[in-house]
Amino acid sequence: MRRLHEKTGEEKTSQFMILFGGQKLLDTRSKDITECKWQYIYMCVSSPAKLAGNDYIRYMESSETQLDLVQNGSGYDIEKEIKAFDESKAGVKGLVDSGIVKIPPFFVVPENVVSSQPTPAHLQIPVIDLKDIRDDPVRHEKVIEEIRSALEIWGFFQVVNHGVSEDITEGMIEGVKGFHEEKNEIKREYYTRDVKKKVTYTSNTLIHKTKAADWKDTLYFRMAPDSPRPEELPVVCRETTIKYSAYIRGLGDTLLKLVSEALGLNPNYLIEFGCARGFKIMCHYYPPCPEPNRTLGSKPHTDPDFLTILMQDHIGGLQVFYQNQWINVPPIPGAFVINAGDLLQLISNGKFKSVEHRVLANHNGPRISVASFFAIYDRICGPIKELLSDENPPLYKEVPLMEYIAQYMWKEQDGGMTTLDRFRLYAPIYTILFLSFQPNHEAFDESKSGVKGLVDARIIKTPPFFVVPEREVSCQPSPAHFHIPAIDLKGIHEDGVRRREIVEQMCNASETWGFFQVVNHGISKNVMEGMVEGVKGFHEEKNQISENRVLANHIGPKTSVASFFAIYDWICAPLKELISYENPLCKEVPLKDYIIQYRWKERDGGISTLDRFRL
Numbered sequence: 001m002r003r004l005h006e007k008t009g010e011e012k013t014s015q016f017m018i019l020f021g022g023q024k025l026l027d028t029r030s031k032d033i034t035e036c037k038w039q040y041i042y043m044c045v046s047s048p049a050k051l052a053g054n055d056y057i058r059y060m061e062s063s064e065t066q067l068d069l070v071q072n073g074s075g076y077d078i079e080k081e082i083k084a085f086d087e088s089k090a091g092v093k094g095l096v097d098s099g100i101v102k103i104p105p106f107f108v109v110p111e112n113v114v115s116s117q118p119t120p121a122h123l124q125i126p127v128i129d130l131k132d133i134r135d136d137p138v139r140h141e142k143v144i145e146e147i148r149s150a151l152e153i154w155g156f157f158q159v160v161n162h163g164v165s166e167d168i169t170e171g172m173i174e175g176v177k178g179f180h181e182e183k184n185e186i187k188r189e190y191y192t193r194d195v196k197k198k199v200t201y202t203s204n205t206l207i208h209k210t211k212a213a214d215w216k217d218t219l220y221f222r223m224a225p226d227s228p229r230p231e232e233l234p235v236v237c238r239e240t241t242i243k244y245s246a247y248i249r250g251l252g253d254t255l256l257k258l259v260s261e262a263l264g265l266n267p268n269y270l271i272e273f274g275c276a277r278g279f280k281i282m283c284h285y286y287p288p289c290p291e292p293n294r295t296l297g298s299k300p301h302t303d304p305d306f307l308t309i310l311m312q313d314h315i316g317g318l319q320v321f322y323q324n325q326w327i328n329v330p331p332i333p334g335a336f337v338i339n340a341g342d343l344l345q346l347i348s349n350g351k352f353k354s355v356e357h358r359v360l361a362n363h364n365g366p367r368i369s370v371a372s373f374f375a376i377y378d379r380i381c382g383p384i385k386e387l388l389s390d391e392n393p394p395l396y397k398e399v400p401l402m403e404y405i406a407q408y409m410w411k412e413q414d415g416g417m418t419t420l421d422r423f424r425l426y427a428p429i430y431t432i433l434f435l436s437f438q439p440n441h442e443a444f445d446e447s448k449s450g451v452k453g454l455v456d457a458r459i460i461k462t463p464p465f466f467v468v469p470e471r472e473v474s475c476q477p478s479p480a481h482f483h484i485p486a487i488d489l490k491g492i493h494e495d496g497v498r499r500r501e502i503v504e505q506m507c508n509a510s511e512t513w514g515f516f517q518v519v520n521h522g523i524s525k526n527v528m529e530g531m532v533e534g535v536k537g538f539h540e541e542k543n544q545i546s547e548n549r550v551l552a553n554h555i556g557p558k559t560s561v562a563s564f565f566a567i568y569d570w571i572c573a574p575l576k577e578l579i580s581y582e583n584p585l586c587k588e589v590p591l592k593d594y595i596i597q598y599r600w601k602e603r604d605g606g607i608s609t610l611d612r613f614r615l
């Protein structure tokens, strides 16, 4: 790849580095960038020596990336634009107030990201009613069961009758709106990216590192440990925030007790563990967006905490990733949305799920939401010992939470891997396949342990080189009236009429389907089952793979035995007896050529190997 830098005219060197947690993992001088699509790649646009600060731009897989814009020579200077945006200290709201009708390129996400597919009506995160749980032991038990099931399946639920009055919640929404709609002179006092500050107002904390900025501004409070002095909070929302914070900490305690019990632990377990020691509030303001299909309010993420209590206004847009699709979380007046964060997934050993969620941008708005996070990062923690057993071995390492949060902050979640995934205990092959520079067939090959080896390594995601385009795995049930023919071979050796009948059936099946099944073929069930057992035994003893199209399945393993009849040491063509005017000739095919093509060329574009030998 040789290109000239549009500003300096220097040759752009195609050198790029891959950094993990600030550590250089790879510095290549030869690979084309298209080869390295799915990992984090920091690429030096002009010269590698400048690989620092704002002189580098992240290259990510997408249709229109920041880098593309620079390289296409469009004259668009992304760094300058971001700098100007940042210096305005007026956030996304400032852009909207200025009357823009197109969103700036650094907010644009790839086209396929914002899907407008309606979410299936029957899929809804559970709504749990907390009424009477203190006084009524039966209700209490029921709620614990509901929470357990919600966190295992969805990682999300909503709560109603939680004891926080509408005065408090609506007051908080008004206060947050009030702040974001203050004059710029007042807001800009709080505008900073300094993560050590207890009270900040900012838009897109990591704007220089993300591939696309979020269409939102955020007012942030770190309330515990060591809360800010009241006078540090903006006047317009000071009182409401202090009140709201006290109520949410109370609700947090209640929920952490219920979650402890849902894990089968004593009610105080998670509070004594320290889950509620750290408490933060993020007050988001999503301004109306002129092009909501080209950006997101919040990009997909999991939360870096134990538990999140979210209040959203009536606009909607929050979506949860469930069964490979984005499911809307409809606003319910007065309800809170509760979700497990990565730290709960970690300490529950994966029992409770920290699920990806995102927020759509919207023509309507502003949308206001207030997310309260319970988390601490000043200790090392792993799966809770009481939850582990021989059947439930630890899935995660002991994680220094500081290291976790540093990775969470500085690396965008991508490649199908969350920050927490990086702390899983995997067999080495998994680490090679996912964390290495590119999908690594060689590593897979060298493992000599096949697909089964991956499953035994407890993979939770399919390595990229197994992934086929979505449309290829159709989930359409095959119509019940379509069956490949089953042919009964009983009597084939005895009776001339019966034999002709069978041949007729085979002819029909071969013409119409190319496939048929046979029964009563004379091979006993014992022999067949013995073979299946033997094959299963082999695959489960050591390692190996086979082919044809077989759907992958949650249930398994599936064993099958295919026997082939073939020779390749002669030249062959259609039988002369079958050739007629209507059924003309194919080429003479040297079967050696055929089999070489069959082995080395992937069938493609709907053309099979044999098609290539047609006249």
Ligand SMILES: O=C(O)CCC(=O)C(=O)O
Residues within 6 Å of the ligand: 282, 284, 298, 303, 310, 312, 318, 357, 359, 369, 370, 371
């Ligand atoms: O605004 C929302 O609904 C979600 C916000 C969120 O996910 C977060 O702050 O982590």
Ligand SMILES: [Fe+2]
Residues within 6 Å of the ligand: 301, 302, 303, 357, 371
């Ligand atoms: Fe979140």
